[in-house]
Amino acid sequence: MAARTIPIHPAPSSAFEYLTTKKDELVGWARKFSIFPYPFVTACCAMEFMSVSSTPYDTDRFGAALPRFSPRQSDLLMVVGTLTHKQAPVLRKVYEQMCEPKWVMAFGACATSGGFYQNYAAVAGIDKIIPVDIYVPGCPPRPETVIDGIMKLQDLIARSRHPILTADF
Amino acid sequence: MEPRLPNPVRAIFARTDRDDTVVVNIGPSHPATHGTIQIIAELDGEKVVRADAHCGYLHRGFEKECESHTWHNLIPYVDRLNYCSALMNDFAYCDAVEKLMGIELTPRCRVLRTLLAEYSRIADHLTCIAASLMEMGAMTAFLYLVMIRDYIYEHLADLTGARVTYTYSRIGGLACDLPAGWLARLAEILDQYEVFVGRVHGLMDRNRIFIDRTRDVGVISTADAIDWGFTGPILRSTGAPRDLRKDTPYLAYAELDFEVPVGIKGDNYDRYYVRMREMDESVHMIRQLVDMLPDGPINVDDRRCTLPEKRLVYTEIESLINHFKLIMEGPQVPAGEAYSAHEAANGELGFYIVSTGSGTPYKVHVRAPSFVHMGGAHRLMEGYQLADIIPTFGSVNMIGGECDR
């Protein structure tokens, strides 16, 4: 799979570098405030996901309210709850069907590391199967923790490079 | 191209005998399947001819985990079975162990457990109704009900420390007693509940669209329901007034005055209405329980299971050793087996425990109502349309943690 963080090459001129940095800031600003989550909901964390999407902990304030239940139309894969070995092919398929740019949030202790289900049935953390950008701990995490995670993800998106035409520009 | 991912299930029909039907796959990652259920349906146009439900996508090895933890340490696992009403699972499990140990609860603990069980029932029904209404498009009703549920979560966080899964019950009692002001806040929440639920009734009960989508959809008769193992609100919606709180009373239910709401036809509308009325009955019960809450200790004074006070643990050697043994080895439950069933939000939640006399269980089996309901869910879906699967499924209230354990 291609590297997800693209190293910054020395540009031919500083004016060009200034333009691409500004372009990245603009695209980053637009992308971070219009996140379309795909709530891949499995277990108890779903209760907190429902709480964080509705009043009073609204994710709509961050632009991340509208869930899109098609992998093609979403960009944030929120894996909410325990991933079991039976469900793993499904998660892998959904992740592969999402288009770039995409980010993954491991919501809850079970998605982060398997939680306290260390046995034959549960996968010990979704990062064994797909790359993860942000881990939100908690069992289940308080809505404030989730919002903190979303804000950190927004910082990550704002800081990263956003090639839109070619691999480097 | 990367190699194809393996398919974890095998459907009983992969192709159909008729040439005018198509087989579609719904789930397991689907917005309206409340978690992870896969339904493979054979469709004749929009009508569902056959449906095959596959669960197990959330099988987390509960029983195997229980065999390697002490009787107390596995209470967090029990919580996460029916995570919408986690306290009821706690109490049902502790009841089974207390039965086997021969422990009688203190009066205050009995009344408190009943109160919290009814409180959890309200939270569970709120979640179920809110989710099913949202899936039919009624976003406002969802937001009203989830607001009340959030108040309940914060309130329980004041008491137990956590919002969703509490680990609050202990064998022989509870973790801690009510903080100051808890009962006053409870009264406020119940009043607010009545206002909001009144509004939801106004939005939904006589709503033409809601009635068209839920009346005569997902109908099941009482005989069929019992044959397929349905209990709880689903059985009551068919007209059978079967409720373990009345039939075989436990905790403090024998002393309470409440009705058991039943439906008339066994369709989705009845299940919605039975749950709404059950919440009202729960509120009525909670108000009675608050009035009859006695003072006294909440933990039974039995050193086989109750941790001694910290003050004694730090000063007396007997309490220190007692504490040490209870934590490290777990409470010693006498050899034998017990089955104890409570009326959980979904139906009969039973725990079958087998002990060989040590501090860790030999077997803990949970009779999960959602799992049995999934066995009969195809009866509710066959013959109706594809779009009816969603409200029907919502009204069955399948909770993944309980179904797959």
Add this chain to the structure above:
Amino acid sequence: MAPDVFELIRERLAADVREASVSHGILVLVLAPETLPGTVERLKSEFQFDLFLDVTAVDWPGQTPRFEVVYHFYSTAHRVRVRLKTRVPEADPAVGSLVPLYGSARFMERECHDMYGIVFRGNDDLRPILLYEGFVGHPLRKDYPKRAEQPLVPYRD
């Protein structure tokens, strides 16, 4: 109410039952696996045990026969429960299925088969229900290690 029905059951089914006792309010009957479906039929028709609650198994690795299959039934008319227990050996862990009597037996027997390997003769649909296609072994048996994972998707790096 409860003792009368229990006494009646003990009398009428004495021929098929090896032992009968009352444990924490539930009548416990121990039978041979061959007589089990017949006894359940009689419990359903004569004593109105119409709700099939649960079937599970307990693994006693040191003992023969190794597996103890445990059934629970509830009578909505009499409001009592009954537990039926039977033992099956490891070499042939088979018992008659209750699918002809109760629809709910289908899923519950599938789960018991998944977890312990108990074969229910007469239930033609014993696909894995909680586990997945390709899973080898029966995890709730005492000789299956708790952490033995069988991943379907290869792990990254």
